Amino acid sequence: MQMIIDFDNPSTFPASLGNWDESFENMIRINISLEGVTKGWQIKHQLQDLRIDEMPIVTEFVSANPDVEVVVCHVTRLLDEKILLQEGLVTGGGRGSVAENRLKTLLEHIGLDKDKIDEVFTHIYYYWERDKEQRTESVHFMFDKSLVYKDDTANNFAINLGGEILRWSLEAIDRDLYKREPYKRLWIEGTPSIVKFKCKLSDVHEICRNAVIAEIVKYFIVTRMYGYPYEFEFTGMTNSSIPAENIVSIEEIEGFIEMQEKYPDFEGFYDELK
Numbered sequence: 001m002q003m004i005i006d007f008d009n010p011s012t013f014p015a016s017l018g019n020w021d022e023s024f025e026n027m028i029r030i031n032i033s034l035e036g037v038t039k040g041w042q043i044k045h046q047l048q049d050l051r052i053d054e055m056p057i058v059t060e061f062v063s064a065n066p067d068v069e070v071v072v073c074h075v076t077r078l079l080d081e082k083i084l085l086q087e088g089l090v091t092g093g094g095r096g097s098v099a100e101n102r103l104k105t106l107l108e109h110i111g112l113d114k115d116k117i118d119e120v121f122t123h124i125y126y127y128w129e130r131d132k133e134q135r136t137e138s139v140h141f142m143f144d145k146s147l148v149y150k151d152d153t154a155n156n157f158a159i160n161l162g163g164e165i166l167r168w169s170l171e172a173i174d175r176d177l178y179k180r181e182p183y184k185r186l187w188i189e190g191t192p193s194i195v196k197f198k199c200k201l202s203d204v205h206e207i208c209r210n211a212v213i214a215e216i217v218k219y220f221i222v223t224r225m226y227g228y229p230y231e232f233e234f235t236g237m238t239n240s241s242i243p244a245e246n247i248v249s250i251e252e253i254e255g256f257i258e259m260q261e262k263y264p265d266f267e268g269f270y271d272e273l274k
Contacts, residue, residue, distance in 0.1 A: 018220035040228030053214035123169035143232035158192035
């Protein structure tokens with residue numbers, strides 16, 4: 001049976017990642033100071049200095065289990081859920097890609113003419129080239145969907161259609177462009193959403209693959225050894241697009257307008273949706 005790790009369900013975590021020998025536990029206890037500790041995050045921060053992602057308990061698991069599947073979350077704004085269920089989550093892709101065509105179609109949809117679209121794309125191309133690996137070849141994810149409701153830097157990925165690169169590109173032209181029509185449609189249309197998807201461990205980008213498994217080890221350390229709850233604040237990325245069949249669920253972010261309206265820039269911005 002295929003092993004599936006769902007970060008919304010700790011009962012799916014491999015037991016082997018919480019079974020360690022006495023020398024490992026002694027090493028942890030020697031390096032973790034409990035002075036003044038009242039919250040789990042205080043232990044978690046100390047664990048970061050121990051480089052657990054480089055320890056055998058992690059590296060051996062990663063090497064032995066490339067096909068284990070992990071279920072994680074992607075935050076976005078969806079114009080049409082059906083397209084996602086047909087085509088999956090597509091990476092930025094760069095020039096000549098499916099993503100480029102999607103963005104041009106989106107800008108045509110809100111009523112931009114060719115000259116305006118070309119102006120926007122001069123900035124999009126710049127950001128794509130600047131952050132090529134992270135922006136054109138990866139799908140970004142987080143572990144815990146509840147982070148969307150706790151951290152506005154997480155729910156901000158659902159603020160506009162077209163994603164972060166398009167938002168940056170519009171800001172490069174004029175920081176207040178989002179307030180004007182037809183650009184405002186990118187902030188008004190669509191549904192702020194959390195997309196849960198699964199992928200193989202081998203499909204997680206190599207720069208964060210070990211860290212994904214290290215988070216589970218740290219979860220066991222904090223909850224079992226010290227008895228504190230553990231919050232997953234980890235973010236990572238894949239090394240490819242996510243096919244439609246790997247989409248697990250799509251849910252609307254509840255109370256999204258209220259999250260944004262607490263900031264002066266968005267006071268009254270969403271009145272037409274009420």
